Amino acid sequence: MNPNSPQKEIQSEVLERIRSGELRMKPRLFFILSTALVVVIMALILVVSIGLASFISFGLRLNGHESLLGFGTRGPLLFLAVFPWGLALIDLALIAVLAWLLRRFKFGYRKPLLILVAVLVVGAAAIGLGIDRESRFHDDRYEEAEAGELLGPLETLYESARMSAPEEYGIYRGFVISKEDDSFMLTHDDHDNDEDDGTWKVYSPPGFVMELLQLGDRVYVAGEREEDGIEAYGVRILER
């Protein structure tokens, strides 16, 4: 071989730098720590992502918006309109970062990306939903926020969960103060001091069993505002 060939040059140059101590191997601990750091970051992202999913579920439960899913054909469309898409998009962005980090590992890149993202989205949503429905974690935090016992940003977050019932969408929430055969009186106060605050007569939707309703019940109503009241197409009793 020609001693001046490029191969000779590269080899001798690299070996020379190794011999002189200019090039050193990174210690094994460096790789262990960097992998551990990535795993910790992934775990944190996963926890935040699950937390956001369960917070979305909590907000929908707190405001009663999930009731819309059972209100015929109009309800689900309205549900999409009031769904907190901003939080959901943040959650999806976190999951995208998590999928990107997972692809550093064999079990991550060996799976098609869409399947990986789908598993993470469904997994985070299912665990989040489970946490919200099976524990009082968010309810307790919400009460702490109301009592001013939570840290600043968390308190703002939990306060934002109690959205007003958006009357522009035809959503009302309040307490039943009297009832008749096919209607009931509802006190509506969505904390915005506007003209829809007050007492409304609600005409129940066809098929609604009035016997289920008791005075003092907290109800979620979706309907059209008419001159003398609200023509409801969906009524749901919230927790007693």
Place this chain on the structure above:
Amino acid sequence: MDASIPSDEALMAQVQQGNAEQFGILMKRYEPKLMRYGSRFLAKSDDIREIVQDVFIKTYQDSKSFDTSQRFSPWIYRIAHNAFANELRRKSRSPLQLPDFDVLLSHAPARESTDSESERASLVRMVEKGLESIAPKYREVLVLYFMEELSYKEIADVLRVPVSTVGVRMARAKAALKAVYSAQHLSYEP
């Protein structure tokens, strides 16, 4: 392989223990391969030489992260793939790279072809001739499979894509190669 010739993995084990001279043997073995691999990505040989040197430097620095129970060649090709892909990205106008569509979806499990040695040799010749006119991502799987003799699984590890994606790219690469040969009125016998 001759039993008296130490394997790449055995040499790496010695490098990890501080025997840096053994790294010279590894460089001797891999430099022509990496130069050839790089020439499929980049046109200028000066750039390739510098990048291959950087690949060896990174390989040495990261030696302790190599698991000697695994094959060495996919590991060094992964480092080389990153280095050449970074260089391509640096030269391109859009540094942001979106994931390829074929890594998003699930494909049928890839099965490696069982070509005889003579068939494989003729394929290698055909790949060499038709390579320039094929898109880089298809070119790369052909090079790694036919010239560098990596398995689909190893190619998947180099490119960090599902094994089925390697199969899809290989099928598309062969189809593209066939189209090149048809356009030039040459016979294609895979």
